[in-house]
Amino acid sequence: MKKSFALIGPGRVGSAISRHLFADGFQIKAVIGRDMERSRAACNFIGCTEELATTEFSKAEQAQIILLAVPDDKITEVAVRLAEYCSLVDKILIHFSGLKSSSALYPSAIPTTQALSLHPLFPFADAQQAYSNLLHCPCALEGGHAAIEIGRQIVASFQGQPFEISAANKPLYHAAASIASNFLVTLFSLSRDLLRRCQIEEAQLTPILIPLIKATITNLETFPPEQGLTGPIVRGDLGTVEQHLRSLYDCAPETLGIYQVLARQTLSLAEKSGRLEAPQANQLRTVIDNTATSAPDSR
Numbered sequence: 205m206k207k208s209f210a211l212i213g214p215g216r217v218g219s220a221i222s223r224h225l226f227a228d229g230f231q232i233k234a235v236i237g238r239d240m241e242r243s244r245a246a247c248n249f250i251g252c253t254e255e256l257a258t259t260e261f262s263k264a265e266q267a268q269i270i271l272l273a274v275p276d277d278k279i280t281e282v283a284v285r286l287a288e289y290c291s292l293v294d295k296i297l298i299h300f301s302g303l304k305s306s307s308a309l310y311p312s313a314i315p316t317t318q319a320l321s322l323h324p325l326f327p328f329a330d331a332q333q334a335y336s337n338l339l340h341c342p343c344a345l346e347g348g349h350a351a352i353e354i355g356r357q358i359v360a361s362f363q364g365q366p367f368e369i370s371a372a373n374k375p376l377y378h379a380a381a382s383i384a385s386n387f388l389v390t391l392f393s394l395s396r397d398l399l400r401r402c403q404i405e406e407a408q409l410t411p412i413l414i415p416l417i418k419a420t421i422t423n424l425e426t427f428p429p430e431q432g433l434t435g436p437i438v439r440g441d442l443g444t445v446e447q448h449l450r451s452l453y454d455c456a457p458e459t460l461g462i463y464q465v466l467a468r469q470t471l472s473l474a475e476k477s478g479r480l481e482a483p484q485a486n487q488l489r490t491v492i493d494n495t496a497t498s499a500p501d502s503r
Contacts, residue, residue, distance in 0.1 A: 206230045206231070206357070207268040208232070208266070208267045209270065210235075210264040210266065211250075212261070212274065213236075214246030225361050226252055232252050232256060233264070233266040234266065235247050235258070238259065243259065244257040265291055269296045270295055271299075276304050279304055280308050283297065283299075283308070292317045299321055300321075302374070305346055306321045306348075308321075318354070319347055319348070320354065325341065325344060326338070339362055340362075341364045342367060343359045343364045344369045345367065394459055396410065398456060420432075430478075433474060438473075438480055440480050440487075442484070445491060446491055449492070471488055
């Protein structure tokens with residue numbers, strides 16, 4: 205028989221996971237929010253009765269699993285408050301932070317309480333998208349052995365892909381995820397802004413870039429980065445890189461440093477691929493580095 209659960213924090217991720225759990229046969233005992241309106245809205249989304257909506261932490265005591273779907277900096281605070289309002293004996297406490305370890309729940313824990321960090325590795329813009337994107341989503345699990353086993357059951361409810369990570373490695377793991385996701389959005393925005401300076405119509409900016417990004421992702425799904433890398437750096441095209449630098453120096457100097465940082469990393473990747481000869485790599489490195497203080501020479 206599947207365990208019962210309560211949700212604290214009826215936001216996007218918490219509501220989406222709860223909906224999957226409820227559909228998979230986990231019994232929901234309470235949906236606890238800061239106000240009744242949000243709690244009722246979450247109940248409607250999850251599919252359970254609005255009678256489970258509440259603002260009272262004490263209602264979580266009826267559940268075996270308690271989901272703390274709250275902002276990272278509120279996890280410990282909420283866990284401590286929870287312990288004041290209900291007994292946590294034999295409870296399993298779970299939070300969904302990519303950065304924080306399960307130890308964020310320890311101030312409220314007692315020896316008979318299990319703590320788990322479960323992080324879905326996916327960006328969630330709203331509850332409906334979160335619910336859909338959870339299907340087959342990779343999920344990082346960190347905590348005690350018994351808690352991780354419960355985590356695997358939860359992830360199985362949405363056919364996710366669980367993987368374990370140590371508490372010590374969570375900050376580095378989260379940095380990697382931020383680079384892959386958040387910084388991609390930032391780079392897209394920078395590319396869009398540069399296209400705008402080319403006097404391309406506003407309505408065309410996103411449609412121009414999205415196919416390029418999708419094709420690049422397809423390359424990454426098919427080949428390792430060393431093989432999937434394309435462009436002037438891996439080709440050793442010094443003249444093209446120089447013109448890039450000149451154009452950014454003249455037209456968008458605020459982006460020059462970003463280009464240089466990424467160009468250096470791309471150069472290292474190109475060297476690892478074995479497709480860029482050492483003399484070409486050294487020439488490129490000199491041009492990229494020397495542009496820090498002066499505009500590159502025109503060729």
